Amino acid sequence: MAAETFRLQKVLETFRSSLSENKEVYVKYYIAGWQELVTFMNSLGSVFSFISKDVVSKIQIIENFLSGENGSHYATIQSMVTYELENDLVDLTKRGSHPESGCRTLLRLHRALHWLELFLERLRTSTEDSKTSVMCSDAYNESLAQHHPWLIRKAVGMAFCALPGRDTFFEVMNAGDHTQVVALLGESLPLIAEVYQITEDLYANNNLLELP
Numbered sequence: 001m002a003a004e005t006f007r008l009q010k011v012l013e014t015f016r017s018s019l020s021e022n023k024e025v026y027v028k029y030y031i032a033g034w035q036e037l038v039t040f041m042n043s044l045g046s047v048f049s050f051i052s053k054d055v056v057s058k059i060q061i062i063e064n065f066l067s068g069e070n071g072s073h074y075a076t077i078q079s080m081v082t083y084e085l086e087n088d089l090v091d092l093t094k095r096g097s098h099p100e101s102g103c104r105t106l107l108r109l110h111r112a113l114h115w116l117e118l119f120l121e122r123l124r125t126s127t128e129d130s131k132t133s134v135m136c137s138d139a140y141n142e143s144l145a146q147h148h149p150w151l152i153r154k155a156v157g158m159a160f161c162a163l164p165g166r167d168t169f170f171e172v173m174n175a176g177d178h179t180q181v182v183a184l185l186g187e188s189l190p191l192i193a194e195v196y197q198i199t200e201d202l203y204a205n206n207n208l209l210e211l212p
């Protein structure tokens, strides 16, 4: 079977589809957006496979909830939070009988979405001599790093050194020439930021931002 081709346009479409009219976030499209990003990361080589495996396992956990008998409660992030909290399905302070709740699993992807937003904004405004490894690690240090232990931070730091240059990145995004990629990034970023902010507010209002 031919490997799936990444297109930045598809990421834009899935995150756009994830927002309902009343600004709820559809879980199905949220994880479809992540699936697209995994395709991108897989095309960068096996040095990133420990990262994509983690994302894939989190996507799988959420997909299992979605296709399970209580799947309808997982239609949006909002309904998932209500359902899991009302039914005591979330380990709130320490890991216990619900170590892989939907809320906790999605929180890990949510934090990573912040990294993505910061990184893509750097990429959008970068110049020819900007280094993807520096943009990536600056964005990482400002976001995800504070949630990762030393060992993971070290491994991630090493993986960043293997990142291809800016030109290759733009090429793999598969969205035309540099000007077109920059324009599409400009279109995608507000959507990603909106999805991020809606989720952040929801989690903050329910004291879920530090789930173990």
Ligand SMILES: CCCCCCCC/C=C\CCCCCCCC(=O)N[C@@H](COP(=O)(O)O)[C@H](O)/C=C/CCCCCCCCCCCCC
Pocket: 008, 011, 037, 038, 040, 041, 044, 048, 050, 051, 054, 055, 108, 109, 111, 112, 115, 136, 140, 144, 147, 152, 156, 173
């Ligand atoms: C539009 C295309 C351009 C950019 C495309 C980028 C594609 C990026 C795809 C995925 C990004 C990484 C997502 C990482 C999710 C990490 C979730 C997490 O924090 N997991 C940790 C905690 O989970 P639990 O143990 O509590 O269950 C887990 O311990 C982490 C394991 C692996 C390390 C994760 C490192 C994240 C680094 C982020 C930068 C990735 C750079 C990719 C390069 C393109």
